[in-house]
Amino acid sequence: MADFHNSKFLVGIYDDDDVVLKAVKEVKDAGVRIHEVYTPFPIHGLDVALGHPRTRIGIAAFLFGLTGFLCMVALTLYTMKFDWPMIIGGKDPYSLPAYIPVMFEFTVLFTALGMVGTFLVSNGLGPTVKPLMFDLRSTDNKFVMAVDLSKNNLSESQITSVLRASGAAEVNVKQF
Amino acid sequence: MHVTSPVRTPLVTGGKTYADVTEDICRQVEGKPTRAWMIAFAISFITLIYGTACLFWTWWEGLGVWGLNKTVGWAWDITNFVWWVGIGHAGTLISAILLLFRMKYRTSINRAAEAMTIFAVICAASFILMHMGRPWMAYWALPLPNTFGSLWVNFNSPLVWDVFAISTYFTVSLVFWYIGLVPDLATIRDRATSKVSRYIYGVFSLGWNGGAKTWARYEYISLILAGISTPLVLSVHTIVSFDFATSVIPGWHTTIFPPYFVAGAIFSGFAMVQNLMLVTRVVFKLEDYITFEHIESMNKIITLTGSIVGVAYITEFFIAWYSGVEYERYAFLNRMFGPYAWAYWAMMTCNVISPQLFWIRSVRRSIVWTFVLSVIVNIGMWFERFVIIVTSLHRDYLPSSWAMFSPTIFDISDYIFSFGLFFTLFLLFAKYLPVINMFEVKAVIKSSSEKLPASVSGVAKGERITNPTYNKNVE
Numbered sequence: 001m002a003d004f005h006n007s008k009f010l011v012g013i014y015d016d017d018d019v020v021l022k023a024v025k026e027v028k029d030a031g032v033r034i035h036e037v038y039t040p041f042p043i044h045g046l047d048v049a050l051g052h053p054r055t056r057i058g059i060a061a062f063l064f065g066l067t068g069f070l071c072m073v074a075l076t077l078y079t080m081k082f083d084w085p086m087i088i089g090g091k092d093p094y095s096l097p098a099y100i101p102v103m104f105e106f107t108v109l110f111t112a113l114g115m116v117g118t119f120l121v122s123n124g125l126g127p128t129v130k131p132l133m134f135d136l137r138s139t140d141n142k143f144v145m146a147v148d149l150s151k152n153n154l155s156e157s158q159i160t161s162v163l164r165a166s167g168a169a170e171v172n173v174k175q176f
Numbered sequence: 177m178h179v180t181s182p183v184r185t186p187l188v189t190g191g192k193t194y195a196d197v198t199e200d201i202c203r204q205v206e207g208k209p210t211r212a213w214m215i216a217f218a219i220s221f222i223t224l225i226y227g228t229a230c231l232f233w234t235w236w237e238g239l240g241v242w243g244l245n246k247t248v249g250w251a252w253d254i255t256n257f258v259w260w261v262g263i264g265h266a267g268t269l270i271s272a273i274l275l276l277f278r279m280k281y282r283t284s285i286n287r288a289a290e291a292m293t294i295f296a297v298i299c300a301a302s303f304i305l306m307h308m309g310r311p312w313m314a315y316w317a318l319p320l321p322n323t324f325g326s327l328w329v330n331f332n333s334p335l336v337w338d339v340f341a342i343s344t345y346f347t348v349s350l351v352f353w354y355i356g357l358v359p360d361l362a363t364i365r366d367r368a369t370s371k372v373s374r375y376i377y378g379v380f381s382l383g384w385n386g387g388a389k390t391w392a393r394y395e396y397i398s399l400i401l402a403g404i405s406t407p408l409v410l411s412v413h414t415i416v417s418f419d420f421a422t423s424v425i426p427g428w429h430t431t432i433f434p435p436y437f438v439a440g441a442i443f444s445g446f447a448m449v450q451n452l453m454l455v456t457r458v459v460f461k462l463e464d465y466i467t468f469e470h471i472e473s474m475n476k477i478i479t480l481t482g483s484i485v486g487v488a489y490i491t492e493f494f495i496a497w498y499s500g501v502e503y504e505r506y507a508f509l510n511r512m513f514g515p516y517a518w519a520y521w522a523m524m525t526c527n528v529i530s531p532q533l534f535w536i537r538s539v540r541r542s543i544v545w546t547f548v549l550s551v552i553v554n555i556g557m558w559f560e561r562f563v564i565i566v567t568s569l570h571r572d573y574l575p576s577s578w579a580m581f582s583p584t585i586f587d588i589s590d591y592i593f594s595f596g597l598f599f600t601l602f603l604l605f606a607k608y609l610p611v612i613n614m615f616e617v618k619a620v621i622k623s624s625s626e627k628l629p630a631s632v633s634g635v636a637k638g639e640r641i642t643n644p645t646y647n648k649n650v651e
Contacts, residue, residue: 036387041615047392079328101337105344112348129383139363141194
């Protein structure tokens with residue numbers, strides 16, 4: 001997590017998801033750089049409005065899946081063909097169709113675990129992580145927009161009025 | 177954004193605001209256990225202790241305490257295993273397939289259904305361990321190097337596929353369920369008043385703070401998890417059915433098994449979800465979240481899958497005749513008219529005939545009917561597995577070895593064990609975790625509320641002043 005020591009934030013609190021989505025555009029148009037918006041549930045289009053890049057976690061998921069698939073191909077090849085071939089009914093010991101179920105299962109297993117692991121790492125989530133909460137109500141019913149004052153040229157009062165004008169019910173100051 | 181058809185019935189009734197959702201769902205988690213919960217938990221836990229003692233004796237003495245014989249080598253153990261795995265299909269189906277189909281009614285039931293899935297798979301796995309007789313050798317089912325034995329596992333065997341399928345299904349379902357819980361655990365963490373619960377829910381909520389970037393990635397991985405869980409959930413019962421279908425036993429050796437097993441699994445799984453949710457909604461006062469619409473939608477799926485199962489039974493019978501194989505024909509005639517005919521007709525009545533009552537709208541929307549029919553469905557699905565396993569085995573190719581199976585007290589007690597385990601786990605879940613996915617309900621509430629308030633966020637209700645209990649500044 002980034003170091004926010006001595007950073008001073010203005011925290012705009014919104015009551016409604018539609019209002020906050022509209023507010024993001026208005027606040028950005030007013031020339032304010034938004035740190036992040038915290039919401040109790042996902043709002044579609046919010047990440048786009050904030051200008052976050054599209055996630056590439058799908059690529060990671062695919063690579064994990066491919067790894068799982070190849071691991072099982074290697075395991076079945078090694079055990080059934082090279083290390084201890086079992087000839088059953090005079091057939092080739094490596095009977096590919098019979099291994100499709102295990103290959104599929106390993107693909108799914110690796111995709112799921114790898115992707116979720118990547119997600120946790122890339123978002124800095126973990127059991128010992130102390131959450132960076134601008135307002136505790138953002139996990140309940142409020143939509144919280146945080147603005148880092150040190151990264152903005154506008155003054156505190158100017159940003160406050162921009163946030164107010166965009167529909168914020170409260171504007172608080174938050175220092176970590 | 178929130179575009180919805182005006183004719184669509186609301187998913188959540190009672191004009192709930194976002195804060196109401198949090199309050200209603202967290203109340204159970206934060207409050208003291210109710211008397212009803214305590215009694216239910218005591219009964220489940222005593223059942224579990226009794227079952228564990230019997231299970232211990234089963235392992236101590238060996239599987240001879242079961243009613244198995246030389247001819248019927250699989251009976252209640254595998255019946256119970258398949259039954260529990262089948263029940264364990266509803267959760268992932270609801271959360272994955274209904275997510276892909278954008279069925280929003282899933283949001284109120286997916287959490288509990290997924291929990292049920294996980295507990296059902298644990299019960300199923302316990303029967304796998306039981307029927308090994310020597311559970312401490314269970315790791316022999318894993319592909320371990322030769323020093324552990326003389327051979328690798330045989331990857332041609334459906335029993336090995338099953339090991340991979342069940343363990344993958346369990347792991348992925350657990351991950352899916354847990355990832356879904358994280359934002360709600362953060363909500364409970366931020367409301368917590370005691371240090372202990374703030375710490376515990378803090379650890380499990382992984383430092384979640386609901387940033388827009390995190391949510392975007394979260395939604396993305398949920399979609400991919402749903403995408404990979406959908407074939408997974410279909411593969412699990414397919415592979416379970418391969419345990420039978422790849423054998424050469426008449427009555428087992430059929431290509432219809434995979435779709436037929438999957439439909440049956442969804443059928444019994446939804447029935448169990450109905451049973452659990454009908455009780456939960458009353459005890460936890462969640463009638464506004466689990467409405468008659470939810471009950472009716474699930475009943476429709478029960479009717480659909482029940483009818484698929486019915487068609488499969490008839491097809492199976494037709495193919496047995498059409499195949500011209502006398503052993504195959506005999507296996508099916510024996511099911512219908514042999515000494516276990518009562519089990520066959522119980523299965524037919526419970527699974528094929530009784531769910532057809534759901535064509536009547538008032539039955540579909542009746543709590544009593546839904547509960548009773550769901551119990552009947554699960555009885556029927558247990559008999560289905562019993563019929564497939566025991567009646568196919570008990571009269572094999574050699575008439576001199578024909579035999580009957582009758583359960584002993586340990587067959588029954590080990591089955592009771594799984595109920596004790598299942599309900600103990602489910603009650604713990606219902607008390608300490610949010611039974612309804614709060615953030616998903618909040619996300620659909622606006623598009624589906626009974627009477628759209630000016631703002632569901634509470635402004636319309638005059639709640640502009642923030643709730644003082646958690647309007648404290650963060651340290």
